[in-house]
Amino acid sequence: xxxxxxxxxxxxxxxxxxxxxxxxxxxxxxxxxxxxxxxxxxxxxxxxxxxxxxxxxxxxxxxxxxxxxxxxxxxxxxxxxxxxxxxxxxxxxxxxxxxxxxxxxxxxxxxxxxxxxxxxxxxxxxxxxxxxxxxxxxxxxxxxxxxxxxxxxxxxxxxxxxxxxxxxxxxxxxxxxxxxxxxxxxxxxxxxxxxxxxxxxxxxxxxxxxxxxxxxxxxxxxxxxxxxxxxxxxxxxx
Amino acid sequence: xxxxxxxxxxxxxxxxxxxxxxxxxxxxxxxxxxxxxxxxxxxxxxxxxxxxxxxxxxxxxxxxxxxxxxxxxxxxxxxxxxxxxxxxxxxxxxxxxxxxxxxxxxxxx
Numbered sequence: 001x002x003x004x005x006x007x008x009x010x011x012x013x014x015x016x017x018x019x020x021x022x023x024x025x026x027x028x029x030x031x032x033x034x035x036x037x038x039x040x041x042x043x044x045x046x047x048x049x050x051x052x053x054x055x056x057x058x059x060x061x062x063x064x065x066x067x068x069x070x071x072x073x074x075x076x077x078x079x080x081x082x083x084x085x086x087x088x089x090x091x092x093x094x095x096x097x098x099x100x101x102x103x104x105x106x107x108x109x110x111x112x113x114x115x116x117x118x119x120x121x122x123x124x125x126x127x128x129x130x131x132x133x134x135x136x137x138x139x140x141x142x143x144x145x146x147x148x149x150x151x152x153x154x155x156x157x158x159x160x161x162x163x164x165x166x167x168x169x170x171x172x173x174x175x176x177x178x179x180x181x182x183x184x185x186x187x188x189x190x191x192x193x194x195x196x197x198x199x200x201x202x203x204x205x206x207x208x209x210x211x212x213x214x215x216x217x218x219x220x221x222x223x224x225x226x227x228x229x230x231x232x233x234x235x236x237x238x
Numbered sequence: 239x240x241x242x243x244x245x246x247x248x249x250x251x252x253x254x255x256x257x258x259x260x261x262x263x264x265x266x267x268x269x270x271x272x273x274x275x276x277x278x279x280x281x282x283x284x285x286x287x288x289x290x291x292x293x294x295x296x297x298x299x300x301x302x303x304x305x306x307x308x309x310x311x312x313x314x315x316x317x318x319x320x321x322x323x324x325x326x327x328x329x330x331x332x333x334x335x336x337x338x339x340x341x342x343x344x345x346x347x
Contacts, residue, residue, distance in 0.1 A: 001344050001345070001346050002347050009249060010249065013250070023268075025316075028344060076266070076342060079279065080246065106246065
């Protein structure tokens with residue numbers, strides 16, 4: 001890999017810019033494809049370029065058939081998308097366990113809590129903290145299809161506004177901590193807020209896989225297991 | 239926390255080793271067939287001291303890949319390696335799970 005390509009790839013990753021490194025497996029030449037530009041050692045036909053950008057959107061690395069080449073597979077497309085994100089509402093005890101578990105799983109974690117005593121650097125060393133009211137924080141952070149949102153406060157004043165924004169976003173996972181009874185009451189409030197039955201049904205609640213989790217760390221594992229199942233587990237009940 | 243456990247940061251590790259003056263090669267899974275343990279795009283960085291970060295299988299072929307990576311560091315030429323039941327090296331370093339995997343190895347300039 002040439003120095004110039006390496007530096008540009010690192011810069012794209014550091015700036016959370018989606019990019020694909022395309023390698024010609026015969027020559028070793030490499031080209032970086034971004035959503036709007038291209039940089040590198042060889043050019044790509046427009047239809048191949050479209051396909052590479054499709055792969056970026058699909059987050060799907062793999063070999064690419066070059067129709068100009070009778071030998072078949074020659075290009076390898078390595079998609080480097082920004083990390084998946086986890087937005088945790090509530091800087092509570094479970095969040096202190098969930099944040100590192102999620103980080104280890106490869107997620108870029110932000111903990112949202114307007115209560116200054118909870119969302120502190122001492123309680124969440126090295127974790128991004130957001131002190132806005134949860135609905136404002138989510139509006140600012142704009143959950144996309146690569147974002148999971150989990151509410152952990154148990155406090156309707158904080159959880160409910162966050163859920164309203166999260167459910168109307170493309171977030172691939174929305175979970176809410178609380179017992180079955182708490183969750184049923186929550187759904188009633190959200191219906192009263194004007195959310196549809198289909199929207200409230202998208203909430204994973206009580207949050208997490210049913211593994212008998214008791215401690216904050218175990219609950220964090222059950223939540224991360226469920227997020228992973230929703231992301232990866234085709235046809236798995238989760 | 240061990241950074242190399244995090245997803246998708248092997249390129250950064252390779253760059254860090256390179257910046258420290260070591261020779262480095264990157265190995266990337268470019269294709270898999272059957273039940274291979276690591277998906278396409280999985281990477282391993284190797285340096286000239288034999289340090290490894292990341293993985294391209296469940297541990298079955300990393301030594302062989304590191305050996306080829308050392309050659310790429312020497313001659314600067316990339317290599318496309320195949321491992322699996324149809325490969326002549328299968329008895330030596332075949333994937334225990336029976337899958338097949340193709341790994342691209344390149345030196346980092």
